[in-house]
Amino acid sequence: MRVLRPLLYLFGLLSLLFLFLNMSGSISDSNPIPASVLPAPVKQRVSYTKEIQPILESKCLACHSCFDAPCQLKLENTEGLLRGAIHEEIYDGVRTEAMSPTRLGIDELTIDGWRERGFFSVLHAENEQSLPLMLSMLRLAKQHPFPPNSKLPDSIELGITHKNHCVSSDGFPDYARENPLKGMPFATTGLSDLEYALMAGWLEQGAMAPKETIILTEGEKQAIGAWESLFNREDKRGRLVARWLFEHLFLAYLYFPDQEGELRFFELLRSSTPPGKAINPIATVSPNDDPGGPFFYRLRPVIGSIVHKRRITYPLDRAKQQRIDELFFSEYWPVGELPGYSYTERANPFVTFAAIPAYARYQFMLDEAEYFVRTFIHGPVCRGQIATDVIRDHFWTLFQAPESDLYVTDEAYREEVTPMLGLPGQNDDLLKAGDNWMRYLGRRNDYLAKRQKQYVLRQPSGASLTHIWDGDGQNQNALLTIFRHHNSASVVKGLVGDIPQTIWWIDYPLLERTYYELVVNFDVFGNVAHQLLTRLYFDLIRNGSEHNFLRLIPAGHRKTLLDDWYQDLGKLKFGIVYQDIDDESPAAERFITEKPKQELMSRILDRFHLINAMALDPLNRCQEKNCSRVDRPLWIQQSDQALASIAARPATEIIGIMQLPEVTFIRVTHEEEGRTVYTVLRNRAHSNVAFMLGEELRYQPKKDNLTVYPGITGSYPNFIFDVPVTQMENFVSMLRVAGKPEDFEQIVKTWGIRRTHPQFWEILHDITAWQKSEQPLKAGVFDINRYENF
Template identity: 35%
Template sequence: MKNHHILALAWVILVSGCSLLSRHALDEQYGPADPKRFDAMRAPLPGLAFRRDVQPILERRCVVCHACYDAPCQQKLTSWEGIARGSSKDRVYATRLREAQPTRLFADAQTASQWRNLGFSAVLNERDASANLAASVLYRLLRLKAQHPLPAGSILPPSFDFSLDRAESCPRIEELDAFERENPFWGMPFGLPGLTTAEMSMVTRWLEAGAPFEGMPPLPKQVEEQLDQWERFLNGDSLKQRLVSRYLYEHLFLAHLFFDNDAQRHYFQLVRSRTPPGVAVDLIASRRPYDDPGVDRVYYRFVRERETVVDKTHMPYALGAKRLLRWRELFFKPDYAVDELPGYDPDAASNPFTTFRALPVRARYQFLLDEAEFTIMGFIKGPVCRGQVALDVIQDRFWVFFVANHGVAQARDEFLDRQAQFLRLPSEEGSNARIIGPWRRYAQLEEKYLQEKSAVLTRYALDDNRPDLDWIWKGEGVNPNAALTVFRHFDSASVVKGLLGEPPKTAWLIGYPLLERIHYLLVAGFDVYGNIGHQFLSRLYMDFMRMEGEFNFLALLPLDRRREVRDYWYRGADEDVKNHVYGSLARLDVDSAIPYLSDDPLPELYAMLRKHMAPVLDRRHELTGMADVDLRRDLGTLAALRGPALSWLPEVVILRIDQPARVPAYFTLLRNTGHSNVTSLLREGRNLLPAENSLTVVSGFIGAYPNAIYRVERSRVPALTQAIAGLAGETDYRALADRFAVRRTHPDFWPISDALQDEHLQREPIRAGLLDYGRLENR
């Protein structure tokens, strides 16, 4: 053992020495690095524009893996500033005992030299201009791929690790010589084909010129005028306006805001600033949107989005004359007073039912309902939802409905103030939370809330208000946000408007207290840089959110069938868990007013809900509207597959169908994994029910992280269905992939990728962003 430690120490000294020697050699040849070299944009060269010539290449070849919090080595290539920032050996998604220093681009540091002080290393040359290529990590990793293309074979060897929690190398420039010798096939793009000669030539020319950047183009005058109008609205001096603006900000801080009459769709973020409109923004970079800003007066300002739009974080939200009128109607037309502004004490600020008590509940809820998909998308596309542990709290597919903002909502308003103490959230513990003690306390608070809610709901229902379809919001007959489908893809998730697929195993009925808590638990209150205690408390509390949504939905079923359905949803779960869904803690001993005609009420209820919501259903992803009847039939046969064979299929597959004399058609195959229940935190495998696996086939694209791309001729769709139905192991799947998959190693991978990315952006010009290839399989 002693010798082992000596050898290990010697290796550390050797590696450190090599790094020092490499740095020393670079310094001798090119001079010392100047961390301030890219603190300002470098003047562009005539005929060479970053945004026109270089950025499109980086977006389609590099950003598809290097964006957001899960960018390898925190290397974000979504903007010039992200490239200048460089990379870090520290991981954002990590199990840590103490909170980490936030490293949000454009927020936690503003210049390259500031990022160096936070541990980031340069990927551009920061030495003499003669080293613009030799001392550029970015160039040398691209060159490494050009010199060493992917090894022969359709499947890459095990040395290519694509797992979610894989080790990351993140070589600094002084470590790069050794990295190239030891990993000659690890050039960039990692595990994908390299750039074309023309692409490499353009990027090389740009890097050789010193990575110049011409800056962002000026905003159109019309957009500037609208920004000024909205900032005036958000920064009124009255206490009412200041409280309303705080509420709006805490729900929109992740949004990509745009003006509905802006044909170019410039995106903006809403931020807190120390400075008022008319003065440059002085950003308040707090961990959470409700943290103490440290100033007497906060101003809400718009900053321009400078990064490439990627699907995994893109949350568009339209502003315009109708939106402004709607917000005035909701928050300023009602007669109420705001006598004082709430503070930012964590216990109160983390609890929206305390902070915003003065604002009408009906207004708050309707604000969330108007863009319910966006509200739910916060915990789907926000930083919380990454990894299996974060997502095993939800079923693989379920439908979402909302309690109507009238009738039963009145019963909610009458007791919500009294329940605020029971609706406290774990986020008040901060980013260095403990688990056991706080967890018991929040579990007890939830139990008290469920008991009070059950009592109030029972009294309301007994007063000739038994549960029926009128309890469900219909979007005023025009709003498609009234019905949503959520898909879980094991370690990522998606939410879309509409009721997609066959009737699901479960559904949620969400009212205001639940919708607001989901947002403050997993969006406003979640810190991706928090410790393991904070992360686990958030995950554990989300169990309660799921169970409450399911309880609300069960109330629509006949009284004598609710426990039976609950038991089916929670096969193998503890009785204590079931009681949170429907039982001694959560109960409604009043029968439904819905006239059921069959002995199987759940499918009947789903059918009634489809009909009930028909006027507002978004059908863009449904197969029923396809003009090609034969293809619709064949895809319907594919979607009807069930059982263990689907266990071998990836979670999300983009299916390209090539048709003679027609443009390719694109669909998404979504595997829905069967579970006995979803209450297990770390042992999900024990709850899998392969016999209950199912497949949803939709038109277009769902899922920001495709796991596979299939390319099939129209005539071979039945053959694909037959191959999937016959899967019994990895050998079978490899044979399927040999016939239909566009693997990472495919010689036409990038042209095929470009075509599907273009189709995605053209189909959904507002909703779509670049898809991410970080989870593409290697099978």
């Protein structure tokens, strides 16, 4: 016994040491649930459509969709699920060579084709000794559950910088040993016992997933036939207009408002097969690349689940057909030889489509301006960080009236400046990037000099509010608000929030160049040179939009405003990269105060109130005691008033701003009357947004403020609070003074919905359901890749 006692003591110490070395700071890591205790796979036949697909949509799709899906495992439809995953990531900011595109339904049409390109199955094991990767990942999360509504361990990295481990089933054992807390769903409340049993049973039964099909109604077939006839006209004018329309609608989720029944979406693409035949997509990288042979424009149903970040909708109805006929074909215009797909024709759409009347092109884009802004805010990249890197966190956008746009109205001027409007990025040769940039920069600055000279000559009294597009008296697309959320952004109709620091005034050359630079010509699979040139040129577009707005400001005040927008090192870019501001030519508007921007914006709010979707913004621009929407139920008015008390005020007054992320959803509940939802947006202030690097050095936190949006904007919520209306005053009062992390921690514990909250998924999807009832065309599953760990 004396001999055994020290041995037992030593064994105990070694056991404790072993446990210590294998701990990662979480109870769930040190005490995993044995696999034998997990719910047993169901034995009865599992239906993919009725039982599995709803689980994937509710607890997997929030991360696995679009180009930023981890390991390219996209679960929006069955094809993505069957294709599986791959080690190669799409987002790589230092890639020296462009990668081959991997778009579902376009670049490969068979699973065997995807296997040849390196994709591996997540549904079937690679050998008899391993389990299907999906089952292993689900089991790992089930064995290591997080304590309910607990903060995640610091060892778990979140956000878009999170490194994905794209292991196959063979490599899973090593992954599990090194990452015991990184099962799936990742870093959230996991599957319920029933969901796990169903998934395990389905995977054991061979993971059968039937091909998704859509049975079109007779009305949809007729609508498709009418539109495909329009897009495939054989005359030269029809072919040129169809090409322009395709390049402007290829990203859209198209729908038929005239049709009754279920709302369905379609995509416009080029196919080698004519209408009436099965669609065979032409897989070019960009919509304006050479198709390589005869083709037809076709409409194909969008199959699968709808995610919010890709929901960029556009209507195709009889009214739109009539509008196209009115704009493009009501008057004769000649067409010579149709343009091809050369470098110049891809880089300069103003050259390519010069034959189409400029008014028709511009007015078509104005009619659905929010759609076009949404394309380059969401865009083909899903993340949109190329665009958001060079914009303010909150600004208003106006458009120049077509009849006041010299590019539209003056043919001689248009022909003179069109060659100057080409866009960089077509050539991704790293060694030539510098020369390309200097060439396009020079052309752009030559254009601005010519533009300024001509506007002073043709509008000697200067710019006025009559030169702003008024939406033809009814179109709410005329006034937009854009929010940047660090590495994503959103756009809404109307002038939302307090008067922002900067305002954009966009004319046709600015709108078309932005669209082609960030959407048509942008290649998410491109290399670092392509992405660098794209970002640098968009910086010039932003600067041009701001300069155009300053034409409305009186001479002598423009330089002062510009100095506020480009503080510190931002000033150095003038005269080198940016054109110097004209602070001498007159403005047609007359001012009576020393704050012309505020005076001008007050006039704009008054003049265009009939088309302003947020003509009254009592939450952010309250001028009365009752800061609420008076047309809403009393309990919503009470909630409005509480949130209005922290809106549009700087962090020096509302110190809790410093604790909030960029996008916060607040679900406010009423015991008897349901719920409503707000988005609280933190607008970060910067001395300038003129540089690619050093954002933290330009950050001015004391100038941050909040915009409270009554509804939903943003596809990537950073956090959710769930607050009963009876506690709204208390919630806001605590947030107002939450200057320290521990103060905010108390708010999170009381009302916060952490990733580990038992109702996390339920509340997240209830917010989607709320938006679907309020805004059915915009609702979709939110992305939680940026949901924070408070």
